Amino acid sequence: MAMSHPNQVRIDLSALRHNFRLAKRAFSGRPLLAVVKADAYGHGAEQVARALHDEGAEMFGVAHLREAESLRRLGLVQPILLFCGADPGDAGVLADLGLVPMLFDLELARALDAAGRARGRRIPVHLKIDTGMGRVGFRPEELDQVLAALAALRHVAIEGVVSHLAMADEREHPWSDRQYDTFAACLERVRQAGFQPRWVHLSNSAGLFGREFPLCNLARPGISLYGGLPGEGFRHLDLKPVMSFVSRVAQVKKVPAGTGISYGHRFVTRQESLLAAIPVGYSDGYLRALTNRAQVLIRGRRVPLVGRVCMNWILADVGALPRVAVGDPVTLLGTDGSECIRGDELAGWADTIDYEIFCLLGSCNPRCYLGR
Ligand SMILES: *Cc1c(COP(=O)(O)O)cnc(C)c1O
Numbered sequence: 001m002a003m004s005h006p007n008q009v010r011i012d013l014s015a016l017r018h019n020f021r022l023a024k025r026a027f028s029g030r031p032l033l034a035v036v037k038a039d040a041y042g043h044g045a046e047q048v049a050r051a052l053h054d055e056g057a058e059m060f061g062v063a064h065l066r067e068a069e070s071l072r073r074l075g076l077v078q079p080i081l082l083f084c085g086a087d088p089g090d091a092g093v094l095a096d097l098g099l100v101p102m103l104f105d106l107e108l109a110r111a112l113d114a115a116g117r118a119r120g121r122r123i124p125v126h127l128k129i130d131t132g133m134g135r136v137g138f139r140p141e142e143l144d145q146v147l148a149a150l151a152a153l154r155h156v157a158i159e160g161v162v163s164h165l166a167m168a169d170e171r172e173h174p175w176s177d178r179q180y181d182t183f184a185a186c187l188e189r190v191r192q193a194g195f196q197p198r199w200v201h202l203s204n205s206a207g208l209f210g211r212e213f214p215l216c217n218l219a220r221p222g223i224s225l226y227g228g229l230p231g232e233g234f235r236h237l238d239l240k241p242v243m244s245f246v247s248r249v250a251q252v253k254k255v256p257a258g259t260g261i262s263y264g265h266r267f268v269t270r271q272e273s274l275l276a277a278i279p280v281g282y283s284d285g286y287l288r289a290l291t292n293r294a295q296v297l298i299r300g301r302r303v304p305l306v307g308r309v310c311m312n313w314i315l316a317d318v319g320a321l322p323r324v325a326v327g328d329p330v331t332l333l334g335t336d337g338s339e340c341i342r343g344d345e346l347a348g349w350a351d352t353i354d355y356e357i358f359c360l361l362g363s364c365n366p367r368c369y370l371g372r
Contacts (some may be wrong), residue, residue: 005127005165005366006247006248006250006258006279006365007245007246007247007279007284007365007366008047008245008246008247008282008365008366009042009243009244009245009361009362009365009366009368010239010243010244010245010246010334010367010368010369010370011043011044011047011048011050011242011257011368011369011370012241012242012243012244012370012371013047013051013242013368013369013370013371013372014111014370014371014372015227015241015242015371016048016051016225016226016227016242017044017051017052017054017055017369017371018222018240018242019057019225019226019227019239019242019275019367020032020034020052020055020057020225020305022221022224022238022239023205023208023209023221023224023225024056024174024235026208026209027208030156030217030218030219031058031059031217031218032057032058032059032218032219032220032221032302033057033058033059033060033061033081033201033218033219033220034048034049034052034059034060034221034222034225035060035061035063035204035220035221035222035225036049036052036060036061036062036067036071037061037062037064037067037083038063038064038143038359039067039089039142039221039359039362039363040226040362041222041226041228041355041358041359041362042265042358042360042361042362042363043080043226043242043243043358043362043367044362044367045062045067045070045071045365046070046071046074047369048225049071049074049076050074050076052225053076053078053262053370057078058076058078058079058218058261059078059079059080059081060076060079060080060081061080061081061083061220061222062080062081062082062103063082063083063084063096063275064081064082064084065082065086065087065090065093065099066191068080068082068097068099069093069097071225072097072098072099073348074370077098079098079100079124080098080099080100080202081099081101081102081126082094082099082100082101082102083102083103084102084107084136085102085103085108085128086099086101086108086135086304087108088105088110089286091108091111091112091114091123091233092115092118094112094115094123095112095116095119095350096332099164100124100125100126100160101125101126102125102126102128102136102161102162102264103125103126103128103136103158104128104130104136104137104138106146106149106150109125109150109153111166111347112125112153112155112156113153113154113155113156113337114155116155116156117146117154117155121155121156122154122155122156122157123155123156124157124158124159124160125156125158125160126158126159126160126161126162126197126201127146127150127158127161127162127165127190127197128162128163129143129161129162129183129184129186129224130163131163131179131180131186132166132175132178132179132182133163133164133165133166133179134166135164137163137164137290140182140185140186141245141288142173143186143189143190144189144193147193148187148193149191150195151193151194157199157263158190158195159197159198159199160197160198160199160200160201160218161183161186161187161190161197161199161200161201161315162200162201162202163182163186163202164202164204165177165179165202165203165204165206165207167174168203168204168206168207168210168211168230168231169206169230169231169232169233170231170232171206171210171231172233173228173235176207176211179203179360180213180215182212182222183215183327184215184264186252187200187215187234187268189249199217199218200215200216200217200218200219201216201217201219201220202216202219202222202224202357203221204219204220204221204222205214205221205222205223205224205225205230206230206231206234206300207219208220209224209230209234209237210225210230210231211234213233223354223355224239225309226239226240226242226243226250226343226358227240227241227242227243227342227343228343228344228354228355228358229342229343229354230234241333241335241340241342241343243333243343243358243361243362244291244331244333244334244335245286245331245332245333245334245361245365246329246330246331246332246334247278247279247280247329247330247332248278248279248326248327248328248329248330249276249277249278249298249324249325249327249328249330250277250278250279250326251276251277251325251326252274252276252277252318252325252326253274253275253277254272254273254274254275255269255272255273255275255295256269256272257270257271257273259273261275261306261307261315262306262307262308262310262313262315263307263308263310264308266291266292266307266308267292267306267307267309270308270332273306273315273317273319274319274321274322275306275315275316275317275318276298276303276315276316276318276324276326276328276330277313277314277315278296278313278314278315278316278330279312279313280312280313280314280330280332281309281310281311281312281313282309282310282311283311283312283364284312284361284364284365285295285357285360285361285362285364285365286309286314286332286361287309287350287352287357287360288308288309288336289309289312289349289350289351289352290305290309290349290350291305291307291308291309292305292306292307292350293305293350294332294346294349294350296316296331296332296341297330297331297332297334297335297336297337297339297341298316298318298321298324298328298329298330298331298336299321299324299328299336299337300321300337300338300339301320301337301339302339302341303316303317303318303320304317305317305322311340316330332346333346333357333361342354343358
């Protein structure tokens with residue numbers, strides 16, 4: 001990483017470990033599958049997986065095969081679940097790397113069966129059921145037919161049964177109870193068909209911290225590990241922010257009243273103003289929707305952005321900080337002194353969620369790691 005680059009994403013691995021331990025306690029010590037898809041929500045899958053492996057994560061979850069392949073190259077030996085399934089043509093690779101797809105497609109099951117037969121063993125899958133998320137998974141109405149088809153595939157083992165919650169971010173939402181009831185009924189049908197799934201799981205972070213699902217023996221936290229907010233009802237949790245995003249002041253200048261600022265002059269100074277130019281923009285994942293809405297931290301104080309977010313520039317009104325100077329650190333996400341801008345606050349200014357902010361900032365900027 002070029003240290004001369006002004007913008008940097010910092011990842012606090014100690015905070016990550018703290019959050020993992022909090023999730024572990026909330027799940028009464030039962031096994032956790034750490035979700036590290038999307039390069040660990042922009043935090044770096046390699047470093048995150050290493051730290052959480054040390055912390056005792058029992059399994060890992062990614063979206064796609066190539067993410068899992070790079071974790072295997074690191075030497076990670078734990079089970080890795082592929083949330084987006086896999087191409088049937090990759091069945092042999094899955095078998096050889098010990099990767100476990102969430103299964104929602106019988107063609108993949110048939111390919112895995114052939115791969116298992118060729119290797120003289122059974123290939124594990126987690127059966128994905130759509131209990132009311134309305135995204136992927138077999139529908140409960142087609143479950144019996146699916147189970148009959150799977151029963152004929154002697155080299156595929158249903159090692160897990162899994163579903164995903166649609167409304168868990170709203171803690172008391174009755175839809176989660178409906179989904180759990182549907183899930184329980186489906187699980188019963190799986191067992192009656194003669195399968196003995198070892199793992200039963202439903203919860204993302206919100207489900208894990210918000211509810212108890214007695215049948216489940218595995219949970220899949222993602223955002224909470226990164227110190228994000230699983231939903232409004234979770235502010236009481238002691239989740240520590242893991243990612244911060246910092247830059248430096250590149251120019252300080254005084255402008256007269258009535259000066260139009262940045263493209264479109266979407267901000268016009270009302271009085272003589274002191275402005276700081278900061279070399280961050282939407283190409284760094286700092287969304288244009290933050291125009292005239294966000295704040296940044298300089299010298300431990302909150303100051304407002306003025307004018308449009310450009311591709312590589314933003315401007316802050318630093319009239320409250322007369323001693324501000326070129327080179328001063330600027331915190332766009334994270335803590336400076338007693339002030340903190342958390343992911344959900346930054347996300348709120350852009351009408352989005354912290355998940356998206358983390359993925360964007362983390363993938364657009366050089367990262368460095370603190371703690372261990
Ligand atoms: C991303 C994902 C998770 C993790 O969700 P968080 O809200 O980040 O905790 C869990 N399960 C599935 C199927 C997912 O796609």
